[in-house]
Amino acid sequence: MSSLAAPSPAESAAASAAAVRARWICAAILTLFFILGIVYSVATPIFEASDERWHYPVVRHIVRSGQLPVQNPQKRTDWHQEGSQPPLYYLIAAALTAWIPTHDFSAVYVPNPHAVVGEPLVMGNKNMMVHSPREDWPWQGTVLAVHLIRLFSVALGALTVWLTYRIARLAWPADTRVALLAATLTAFNPMFLFISASVNNDNLAAALAAAGMLILLRAMQRGQRRRDGLWLGVLLGLGAITKLSVLALLPLVVLGLVGEAWRGRRQGRPHAWRDCCLNLALIAGLMVLIAGWWYWRNWTLYGDLSGLNRMLDIAGRRKEALTLARLWYEFEGFRITYWALFGALNIPVDRWIYTLLDGLSIVATAGLLFTCVRLALRLRRLSSCDGAARIEAPALLLLIAWVVLVLIALLRWTGQTYATQGRLVFVAIAGISTLLAVGLWAVIPRPLRTAAMIAIGGALCLFAGLSPFIYIAPAYARPPLLSAAQLPAEMHRVDWTIDGAMRLLGYRVQPPVAARALPALRPLESLSLTVYWEALRPLDTDYSVFVHLLGRGRAVIGQVNTYPGLGLWPTTQLQPGGVLADTYWVPVAADATAPSLVRVHVGLYRYEEAGRPGLETRNAAGERIEPWLTTVKLIPWEWPQIAPLHPLSVQLGEVIRLLGYDLVSAEDGAARRYTLTLYWEALGRPAADYSVFIQVWDAQHQVAGFDSRPLGGDYPTDWWEEGERIVDAHALDLSSLPAGHYRLRLGMYRLDTGERLPAYDATGPLPDYAVSLALVVE
Numbered sequence: 001m002s003s004l005a006a007p008s009p010a011e012s013a014a015a016s017a018a019a020v021r022a023r024w025i026c027a028a029i030l031t032l033f034f035i036l037g038i039v040y041s042v043a044t045p046i047f048e049a050s051d052e053r054w055h056y057p058v059v060r061h062i063v064r065s066g067q068l069p070v071q072n073p074q075k076r077t078d079w080h081q082e083g084s085q086p087p088l089y090y091l092i093a094a095a096l097t098a099w100i101p102t103h104d105f106s107a108v109y110v111p112n113p114h115a116v117v118g119e120p121l122v123m124g125n126k127n128m129m130v131h132s133p134r135e136d137w138p139w140q141g142t143v144l145a146v147h148l149i150r151l152f153s154v155a156l157g158a159l160t161v162w163l164t165y166r167i168a169r170l171a172w173p174a175d176t177r178v179a180l181l182a183a184t185l186t187a188f189n190p191m192f193l194f195i196s197a198s199v200n201n202d203n204l205a206a207a208l209a210a211a212g213m214l215i216l217l218r219a220m221q222r223g224q225r226r227r228d229g230l231w232l233g234v235l236l237g238l239g240a241i242t243k244l245s246v247l248a249l250l251p252l253v254v255l256g257l258v259g260e261a262w263r264g265r266r267q268g269r270p271h272a273w274r275d276c277c278l279n280l281a282l283i284a285g286l287m288v289l290i291a292g293w294w295y296w297r298n299w300t301l302y303g304d305l306s307g308l309n310r311m312l313d314i315a316g317r318r319k320e321a322l323t324l325a326r327l328w329y330e331f332e333g334f335r336i337t338y339w340a341l342f343g344a345l346n347i348p349v350d351r352w353i354y355t356l357l358d359g360l361s362i363v364a365t366a367g368l369l370f371t372c373v374r375l376a377l378r379l380r381r382l383s384s385c386d387g388a389a390r391i392e393a394p395a396l397l398l399l400i401a402w403v404v405l406v407l408i409a410l411l412r413w414t415g416q417t418y419a420t421q422g423r424l425v426f427v428a429i430a431g432i433s434t435l436l437a438v439g440l441w442a443v444i445p446r447p448l449r450t451a452a453m454i455a456i457g458g459a460l461c462l463f464a465g466l467s468p469f470i471y472i473a474p475a476y477a478r479p480p481l482l483s484a485a486q487l488p489a490e491m492h493r494v495d496w497t498i499d500g501a502m503r504l505l506g507y508r509v510q511p512p513v514a515a516r517a518l519p520a521l522r523p524l525e526s527l528s529l530t531v532y533w534e535a536l537r538p539l540d541t542d543y544s545v546f547v548h549l550l551g552r553g554r555a556v557i558g559q560v561n562t563y564p565g566l567g568l569w570p571t572t573q574l575q576p577g578g579v580l581a582d583t584y585w586v587p588v589a590a591d592a593t594a595p596s597l598v599r600v601h602v603g604l605y606r607y608e609e610a611g612r613p614g615l616e617t618r619n620a621a622g623e624r625i626e627p628w629l630t631t632v633k634l635i636p637w638e639w640p641q642i643a644p645l646h647p648l649s650v651q652l653g654e655v656i657r658l659l660g661y662d663l664v665s666a667e668d669g670a671a672r673r674y675t676l677t678l679y680w681e682a683l684g685r686p687a688a689d690y691s692v693f694i695q696v697w698d699a700q701h702q703v704a705g706f707d708s709r710p711l712g713g714d715y716p717t718d719w720w721e722e723g724e725r726i727v728d729a730h731a732l733d734l735s736s737l738p739a740g741h742y743r744l745r746l747g748m749y750r751l752d753t754g755e756r757l758p759a760y761d762a763t764g765p766l767p768d769y770a771v772s773l774a775l776v777v778e
Helices: 009-043 052-065 080-084 088-097 141-171 176-187 190-196 202-222 226-240 244-266 272-302 308-315 324-339 351-380 387-414 422-443 446-476
Strands: 492-498 502-510 526-535 543-550 556-562 579-587 596-606 628-634 646-652 656-665 673-682 690-697 702-708 725-733 740-750 759-761 771-777
Touching (some): 009 190, 009 446, 052 080, 052 088, 052 141, 080 308, 088 141, 088 202, 141 176, 141 202, 141 422, 176 190, 176 422, 176 446, 190 202, 202 244, 226 244, 226 272, 244 272, 244 387, 244 422, 387 422, 526 543, 526 596, 543 579, 646 771, 656 771, 690 725, 702 725
Antiparallel strands (some): 502 526, 526 579, 543 596, 646 759, 656 673, 690 702, 690 740, 740 771
16 A cells, blocks of 8 residues: 555646646647657758668569568668568558659669768768759659658657657656656657658657557556557567567566566456466467568578578678677767767767767666665565555666667677667667656756756757757758859969869868978878869769879878769769869878878779779870879878987088988898998978989999989988988898998989088088998908
């Protein structure tokens, strides 16, 4: 029996008024959610939401063929692994859009071959698809079909929000504010809004699972009835042909109904066990009746009831074991994809927002743990246990078990493929939001609860409302085209013509090491390069742009491949007269050897052409040229500490100093082959590109010579700057010389004039401006 006294008439009236007020607030939340869902749908171009580019083709295939997809890993399809999903969502979507002609599908379903999926820190190419004016209002054909299904999904999302409110009211009846906060945490979760505004079977799965949990909680609290078994059987059956994760409810349904029957029998209800058995049989029968055909089809086609093995064959299996260290590494992605990581998991929000959301989650989890402990202690004291505790404890335990089972299922799935995404637990978002709301309610002081919950809900609503305008829409917004008069004065003009179709007017470089006199960057930094493109005529080919950074030995140390406009301006949509200012951020490889000059090559190629060779480039004079646009320098993060085996202090000219040298046998062990390493220091910027001369003399004559620019020409002296220390290795092949004693004479000179740099040591000028070193050839 409850230890609480019956409420007075005034208390009952106040509770009734609070319930009415809560329903109106819930209606306002639902209205805002629906409006925001439409905003997200319009802000996100078609096929840009997570996996929508694979979900919709399943719908279209059903409409066109009247059949479900048959999965074949050897055959490439537009629906990829999503053709393995249970079909209910797609069947409903097909029924909604069957009247819409979608003959334009191939014209609007154009993948961006350079899309960067799942890498939010990479600049550009956020768009998985190439978009065109066909998608503009008024919508027609495929675009209309996609938006109509999105509207259906938004309605399903609104249903999930309402079910969250109802579940929280049952789980925590003591305070309607908890239910309103739970509804808010679902409705204004930007990622849930984003998925709800897309073609995705998660939307139906979340609604069906939440409805099943609501029926189960109600049956446990007031006693199970036959209609509970009927509803649970229908909902679980529909869930089983929507998404397998809905079936995480099944063991909870069994435990919940059995637990309720046990409690009912103890309370003297004579037919409690019979009702439980009949309900379980009804649920099983309805599930087989509704969903059995789908699993039999999978067994017949694939030898696998679930069809998951075929799905994994197409999606790709995880290559490495999912260790605890790896799981912790991927946990960050799980957290941010629960709250907000839009597009192809490549459009993040500001990092400080993730920090705040992490803090909110941690506080709520701590509050939930405190609440569970408090309820457990109250239940142990039977004499003081009130009715609320008897309702709240089993309900919270059931919701916790639901979330845990969904997480275990996700953990098992992500152990087989790469799927550590928080959005994949949205099937239990009604339970998650309720538990978070209960936890927050527990830690907020009683006088501040209303204000705090309004603040939390308002902040989430503001965040959700601004996200389409601050993050989503700008990621797909095309940069405007410029006129010739708008070209910046600091643009370096080149006027190249590529393939007779495109003109590269000029470029600008914004190096990250801006304090230096010469453009410089370091490993792991990115070169910001703006290139100005112009179409010479209307084009029927979508050219790809390449930007290559060539370092030591012309090795590629960084590259970007993209359609113009970082994927947003395919060349078939450019018109003559408009100039596209296209900025590329080209990352330098971590293992790039520095120092070195970096040659920046820019050009065009056809993505479909075998080998993808660069297209012919001609300069303003019509001469065919290598697409070497400009040069920057690559410097190390720290210049090496010099410790030569043979220290020297020889100054060449005014700004170069030779600090010493090493002379060792070549690493290959070949006889009379040596490596001479010279250690240079720049005291300033040399005025010219000097070469190093290395001469081998016997007693009277020069018998060998080795001339080259420092670092084989990869880092000329006129690019050196004050404070730089260059380790310059030269290979000496003396195999043609007899054994004996020789002298090495070395220094620097200008190749164009032959003039040597004056060389000085502490005693004064050196003879012939050459450093003389002893050499013994064995």
